[in-house]
Amino acid sequence: MPKKNGVGNSASTFQKQEDFVKIMSMLGKIWKGVIKHSFISNTILYYDMNGGPGITLDYIVAGSPVLAAIVLNENNLDHRGYVSEMSEKNVITLRQAMMTYNDFYIVQGDNKTVLKNCLPDMMHKPSYGLVYADPNGSPRDEFQFLEYVSNQKSCRYIDFLISFGAAGTKRAIGAHPDRGHQIDARKLKRLKDFWFIREFMTKGVNKWCFLLGTNWDKFPIPINTFYSIGSDKGKELIDFFNIQRQDDNEYLNESGQISLLDGVS
Ligand SMILES: C[S@@+](CC[C@H](N)C(=O)[O-])C[C@H]1O[C@@H](n2cnc3c(N)ncnc32)[C@H](O)[C@@H]1O
Secondary structure: OOEEOOEEOOOOHHHHHHHHHHHHHHHHHHHHHHOOOOOOOOOEEEEEOOOOOOEOOOOOOEOHHHHHHHHHHHOOOOEEEEEEEOOHHHHHHHHHHOOOOOOEEEEEOOOOOOOHHHOOOOOOOOOOEEEEEOOOOOOOOHHHHHHHHHOOHHHOOEEEEEEEEHHHHHHHHHHOOOOOOOOOHHHHHHHOOEEEEEOOOOOOOOOEEEEEEEOOOOOOOOOOOEEEOOOHHHHHHHHHHHOOOHHHHOOEOOOOOEOOOOOOO
16 A cells, blocks of 8 residues: 555545545534534534545545535534644645635644643533544554543543554554554443444455444444444454454564555455
């Protein structure tokens, strides 16, 4: 998979962005419907932990902060977006791409630390919103901010969305069982009460997928490729991470990313 400034593009990128828009659009409609309750802030909060360059490498698809801003504006939702991005080069192009979206703030730095200052304080009315994690490979450090958010009372209505490569994550778990790449129901449920998993995208060796976490028991299944992790299909998908084959670690580099098989789809 070609990579530039920490961003990879593969056959699944288009599908990923399409799913992201569907999920954001669904959330936008839900937020619009429920925002009237007075005990909840009428400002939607959106956190993008891995902002990227604002546009994909092939310059065809807009990046997640742009797509999120479009959906929030289309739904006339009062909002604040906070985007962290580590790469200086990506921050420059991202700021250009986001120039017309005044309610979005781009912070250069590590998502483990820089987004914490952008959360509502405990005395604030709870807010609806989304935290999106889209590391280029398997999530590990991203769980630190997600855990922090899940412990803030004012953030209990803020949902979580994680995009990641299932195959690379499985290999990372096998090679480095103590490094926190684990994806299992118990760990997820410490963060949010209910989770959905997307079936793995068939294109590409990385098997890109999404995890969507919420505390709302009536949360609608966003797309028909998503399954509750309590369902038979959901359990089967989650089990993929926990059942290790011996040859799974063969192609893994230090960071838990696939190395030799990159680009093969
Ligand atoms: C897959 S790309 C994100 C793509 C973006 N979500 C989009 O839709 O265009 C991953 C991005 O995360 C950034 N990144 C990696 N680790 C990070 C960290 N700890 N904090 C902030 N950004 C990070 C990389 O520089 C890269 O731009």
